[in-house]
Amino acid sequence: MVAPLLRRLRGIELKTPEQVRAMRVAGLVVADALAALRDAVVPGVTTAQLDRLAETVIRDAGATPSFLGYQGFPGTLCTSVNDVVVHGIPDDTVVREGDLVSLDCGAIVDGWHGDSALTVAVGDVSAAEQHLVRVTEEAMWAGIVAARPGARVGDVSHAVESHARAAGLTGIVADYTGHGIGTALHQPPDVPNVGRPGRGVRLEVGMVIAVEPMLTLGEPDTDLDEDGWTVRSADGTRAAHSEHTVALTESGPWVLTAADGGRDALSRRGVTLSRDAV
Template sequence: MILYKTDAEIELMKQSARLVSKTLTEVAAMLKPGITTMQIDRLCAEFIRDHKAIPSFLNYHGYPFTICASVNDVVVHGFPNNIALKDGDVVSIDFGVILNGWHGDHAYTFLLGETSEDVLQLMRITKESLYKGIEKAVAGNRVGDISYAIQEYTERKHGYGVVRELVGHGLGRSLHEDPQVPNYGKRGNGPRLKENATLAIEPMINMGTKDVYTDDDGWTVRTRDGKPSVHFEHDVCVKKNKALILSDYSIIEKAEQANSNLNTSYYTLKHEAVAV
């Protein structure tokens, strides 16, 4: 059953989502080669608690950390560790917070230093696919319209692997609510979207095969072929004509661009693509 929120509840959810965005902004400012994802986990935990919120992921079904830190071929659910990050790493940070009883939950992928054109392209296409999905998150459409838009752009147009085992989801007082929001599917299929449904839309796109496997830890999901994966996620509220994005990438992007250790050259690729 899809749970619809009041306008007042949407405002509270926006506060939760924006705290995730602010925390990711702190990550964007401190990321550099030599630091570890465990250091990032500690920073996020402290920042969240300093803002009177609770980490959503910590102890969720036994998950032992505040964040998921997925590097290179890790798609999602990577455990933070004490391995130093290095130039060329693809680093996805995903986590949630509970603030005033409501969850925020989104993800952002960063690039450290120099990398290949193939990785830059994967970053651009995955991020753009997120917004193509969001464009379909309007009242009267169906979940399959979001799914189709993401798959069409990433898999059919660019040949990337769209992960099947992991999907987006509803969001609210619970971290995972109905409906599930796959990144693949058919237009016109799935539950019909109504105003004030709240969704976490999150394309998880692999450079190579769509196939994945889970490490012995029971959490870490990797690409079957060892090629990199990229993950972007926004918290979104369904509206009549245009979806309301509750999270805020603009502050993350500003910090990312100000950090000389991070590679944002795919932004230029994006602007060129839009201009065509």
């Protein structure tokens, strides 16, 4: 069970080091699920089959899917193919050569949530689509690097936006954002993917946030399908999504949903991983 003694600042959970370590357990379950899914995204597989694989990995680890039943969502995964930006529902859609498939996954362990997403290019895709996938992930890491105690949420948002724009992508989806995470899947503060530096909530030690840019090859506008979940690029261009859950500690960031805690990606960006990381 979740320890009941949670500090809060302006309604935002501030986790103790012990609580962050508990969240790491959920984060590693998500990391394992996404690793299995990355290998399973091949031509001919259906998004429903990917969903079943994710649920198997999560439950075999003694965890519970975060998304299944969340506000009525019918799947363990969000499976977003091609022009679907986010919240695609797993079904009989067949993955084909040349598709972009975004997979968003969450798990709960002892009441703590982990949440992460990645986009897989299936076989040969265009150079522009490869660029989209790569820049989306890089923009996420730019946001994570900017997420440090004393900074503000706007600094994270600006880092994501600036990286995408510098790479020539302007389809930075603003309608859907990153978020705080902990005893609930989505909680304050919102972490937008566009913003001005020095604005918004001040980041503090003990905060845990999900940084998750969603980019398109065209414009940032989106449409919502009649199912009430599936979000598509309004102009029909392809989209990518990347996300990690990151804890802010006294000694640096700890990426709870990365198998290595973020060590490799952070070191390549000149950032030292938290001493708490295990």
